Amino acid sequence: MAQIVDNVAVGTTPIEYRRVPCPREGPAVVGVVGNPYWLEISVMNLAHWGSYDAMRVKDAGGVWKDLKRDWGTNFVVNEQLRGNISVQISDSESGDMVTLEDCIPEGWTTGNSFACQVNYDDGSKVATSDTGGTLPIVDNVAVGTTPIEYRRVPCPREGPAVVGVVGNPYWLEISVMNLAHWGSYDAMRVKDAGGVWKDLKRDWGTNFVVNEQLRGNISVQISDSESGDMVTLEDCIPEGWTTGNSFACRANYDDGSKNL
Helix, strand or coil: CCCCCCCCCEEEEEEEEECCCCCCECCEEEEEEEECCEEEEEEECCCCCCCCCEEEEECCCCCEEECEEEECCEEEECCCCCCCEEEEEECCCCCCEEEEEEEECCCCCCCEEEEECEEECCCCEECCCCCCCECCCCCCCCEEEEEEEEECCCCCCCCCEEEEEEEECCEEEEEEECCCCCCCCCEEEEECCCCCEEECEEEECCEEEECCCCCCCEEEEEECCCCCCEEEEEEEECCCCCCCEEEEECEEECCCCEEC
């Protein structure tokens, strides 16, 4: 079983944030899916900022009905709706409210989306696609700083480390997976039958490339320049290896521990 490392980095970093508006062009769009007895209504392309968390609808009966939130701006209703339908969506935190009057027309069917004129609670309007227009940008945005506590933690793993090899005889990408130690490994070198360690170029993650031929058994060494951690996979890639394969390895950590 992979060993869990005790030395972890701990700290707090301040994250500055600002809630910003979402400028959009064209009309808001309401989508309707489901069946006559269960509907999911979603609202897209809204220009105002805010995490809208409530929706209600008004059909031909003239009474506003609260819907249950599914996710995002998707809400569900478990009853039949008839005739033109108006949609009102609001954000309980800021008090923002958007009303889409008669957005879903009489004769609507599920599986369709409808372009709507938007009436914001501040009196501004957004024209439908028939008349064109650009959505307004809201000036009042939330600004602040929140501290984010973090801790670098180990990655417990079971079984051996695994090295994958892809490419061709003159260009190889070597990747290392299932390493138990923590760290953002950013350097790799390899040693083939020639007995000399060769530095590889990082592609992404723990994937590194080499632009020359490698022969015989290959050892892989991967390290983290920040912490100084180093893992050596001795003769992990066996003689006679071919590209497109992965190899299980015994990992020798620089602290003397081993991952079998």
